[in-house]
Amino acid sequence: MIENLDLTLLDWSRAQFALTAIYHWLFVPLTLGLSFIVAIMETIYVRTGDEEWKRMTRFWMTLFGINFAIGVATGIILEFEFGTNWSNYSWFVGDIFGAPLAIEGILAFFLESTFVAVMFFGWNKVSRRFHLVSTWLVAVGANLSALWILVANSWMQNPVGMVFNPDTARNEMTSFWALLFNPVAVGKFLHTISSGFLLASMFVLGISSWYLLKKREEQLAKRSILISGIFGLLSSLMVAYTGDMSTRTIARVQPVKFAALEALSEGKQEAGLTIVGILKDSGRKIGGRSLTEFSLKIEVPGLLSLMTSGDRDAFVPGISDLVNGNEARSIMPVTEKILRGKEAKELLSGYKASKHEKMVQKADSISAVFRDPGFISGNFRYFGYAFIDKPEDVVPNVKLAYYTFHVMVLLGFFFIIMFALALFYLFRGTISARKWFLWLAVWSILLPYVSGELGWALAEAGRQPWIIQDLMPVGAAVTRISPGSVITTFILFAVLFTVLLISEISIMVRQIKLGPKH
Numbered sequence: 001m002i003e004n005l006d007l008t009l010l011d012w013s014r015a016q017f018a019l020t021a022i023y024h025w026l027f028v029p030l031t032l033g034l035s036f037i038v039a040i041m042e043t044i045y046v047r048t049g050d051e052e053w054k055r056m057t058r059f060w061m062t063l064f065g066i067n068f069a070i071g072v073a074t075g076i077i078l079e080f081e082f083g084t085n086w087s088n089y090s091w092f093v094g095d096i097f098g099a100p101l102a103i104e105g106i107l108a109f110f111l112e113s114t115f116v117a118v119m120f121f122g123w124n125k126v127s128r129r130f131h132l133v134s135t136w137l138v139a140v141g142a143n144l145s146a147l148w149i150l151v152a153n154s155w156m157q158n159p160v161g162m163v164f165n166p167d168t169a170r171n172e173m174t175s176f177w178a179l180l181f182n183p184v185a186v187g188k189f190l191h192t193i194s195s196g197f198l199l200a201s202m203f204v205l206g207i208s209s210w211y212l213l214k215k216r217e218e219q220l221a222k223r224s225i226l227i228s229g230i231f232g233l234l235s236s237l238m239v240a241y242t243g244d245m246s247t248r249t250i251a252r253v254q255p256v257k258f259a260a261l262e263a264l265s266e267g268k269q270e271a272g273l274t275i276v277g278i279l280k281d282s283g284r285k286i287g288g289r290s291l292t293e294f295s296l297k298i299e300v301p302g303l304l305s306l307m308t309s310g311d312r313d314a315f316v317p318g319i320s321d322l323v324n325g326n327e328a329r330s331i332m333p334v335t336e337k338i339l340r341g342k343e344a345k346e347l348l349s350g351y352k353a354s355k356h357e358k359m360v361q362k363a364d365s366i367s368a369v370f371r372d373p374g375f376i377s378g379n380f381r382y383f384g385y386a387f388i389d390k391p392e393d394v395v396p397n398v399k400l401a402y403y404t405f406h407v408m409v410l411l412g413f414f415f416i417i418m419f420a421l422a423l424f425y426l427f428r429g430t431i432s433a434r435k436w437f438l439w440l441a442v443w444s445i446l447l448p449y450v451s452g453e454l455g456w457a458l459a460e461a462g463r464q465p466w467i468i469q470d471l472m473p474v475g476a477a478v479t480r481i482s483p484g485s486v487i488t489t490f491i492l493f494a495v496l497f498t499v500l501l502i503s504e505i506s507i508m509v510r511q512i513k514l515g516p517k518h
Contacts, residue, residue: 066508187249201229208221210438280293292402304316
């Protein structure tokens with residue numbers, strides 16, 4: 001019901017943003033984790049005075065610097081795209097969404113960019129302790145940058161702490177603390193930074209394993225494996241815990257996404273948690289969309305109900321319940337949400353008309369309705385449904401959500417095993433002889449990148465069709481510009497980002513082959 005929307009424009013705008021986000025996330029997590037690993041190594045150097053730890057610190061710091069410099073470019077472009085390609089979104093929520101992004105630029109990025117120069121060029125120019133403090137501040141600043149970005153993104157998943165102003169047709173912030181402590185933001189921040197720590201730990205473990213295979217820099221490699229093994233094991237356990245916490249939150253605030261990632265077509269009591277499963281289309285449909293079913297499934301009975309509500313007998317709603325409604329479970333059908341959304345949209349149109357015709361009394365009465373808590377919780381919370389054509393349109397791609405989630409979970413358990421084995425073999429003194437494990441560690445460098453991209457695919461594709469959950473569909477957010485201009489910039493960005501990625505990999509590989517300076 002989004003009038004005169006060019007679907008080619010929408011698809012290319014989404015593709016461009018996805019392209020930028022995918023490339024950006026190839027650089028960010030290594031920055032988040034490697035900054036702390038470098039800070040830990042330098043702390044050991046300052047405390048012990050052992051020059052070997054200084055040499056290690058400078059080596060891993062060099063790799064961090066290469067990644068940091070290239071990652072900044074994609075981040076800047078990503079933020080600009082909100083204004084160029086998604087101006088309707090920026091207008092609708094700019095007063096809220098812009099605040100954490102502004103803090104990220106003013107506080108966090110300023111912090112890391114100020115001290116990064118001391119970190120790289122301050123060796124032998126400032127005291128050891130001041131240099132160490134600078135390194136820690138860069139690490140803290142990098143992760144604070146992630147905090148504010150994730151606060152902004154989490155608000156899109158669960159809009160809180162705001163009120164709608166009918167005069168400007170904008171949402172305005174009422175509570176900054178509600179944004180900051182949004183349950184989605186808390187879980188997403190902890191999960192994202194711990195996954196960055198995990199990725200950096202696997203990066204260090206894999207490169208150190210390569211040195212052992214080549215019988216080079218064995219002391220540096222084993223010490224690096226010690227740090228990355230401990231840091232990585234703790235991080236991978238944290239990833240598992242925060243992933244579970246985030247999934248529980250999704251079940252509350254984005255139930256359709258949750259049903260999709262578990263491929264739960266029909267609601268169940270004592271719902272089982274699927275460990276491994278293969279999906280196929282079933283003969284059942286919602287509107288014009290086929291539901292899915294399992295052709296193969298291994299599950300733990302009752303565990304999904306227990307994990308989401310603490311009660312093994314609890315009912316977990318499925319896609320059918322959430323779309324068609326379930327009166328017995330007090331679940332509103334999407335058709336009712338569409339009606340409520342249309343009422344809110346029509347009321348806004350009536351307010352604008354009253355203002356234009358200078359019908360002050362009528363305009364004031366409508367304005368009072370928009371401030372009424374009952375209207376906000378009863379109708380306006382479904383404002384975005386006014387733009388939905390068919391109830392089944394609120395269901396994301398179930399197979400995409402299911403497989404991205406479950407592959408990510410399986411990889412999470414693999415990472416825990418890898419770090420535990422690294423420490424086990426290291427403490428037994430047999431790691432150099434475990435060629436199979438060393439080669440596995442080298443190739444496993446790629447897997448946290450895969451897991452991270454799958455996580456973001458689930459987070460963003462899993463909430464479709466919404467750009468702001470229940471308030472604004474993606475189609476209503478896009479800038480009405482020429483599709484040709486979006487296609488042109490897509491191609492330019494694809495070439496630019498690919499060149500940057502190839503440059504980073506080639507510089508990294510060259511630096512790793514050279515090894516640390518003596």
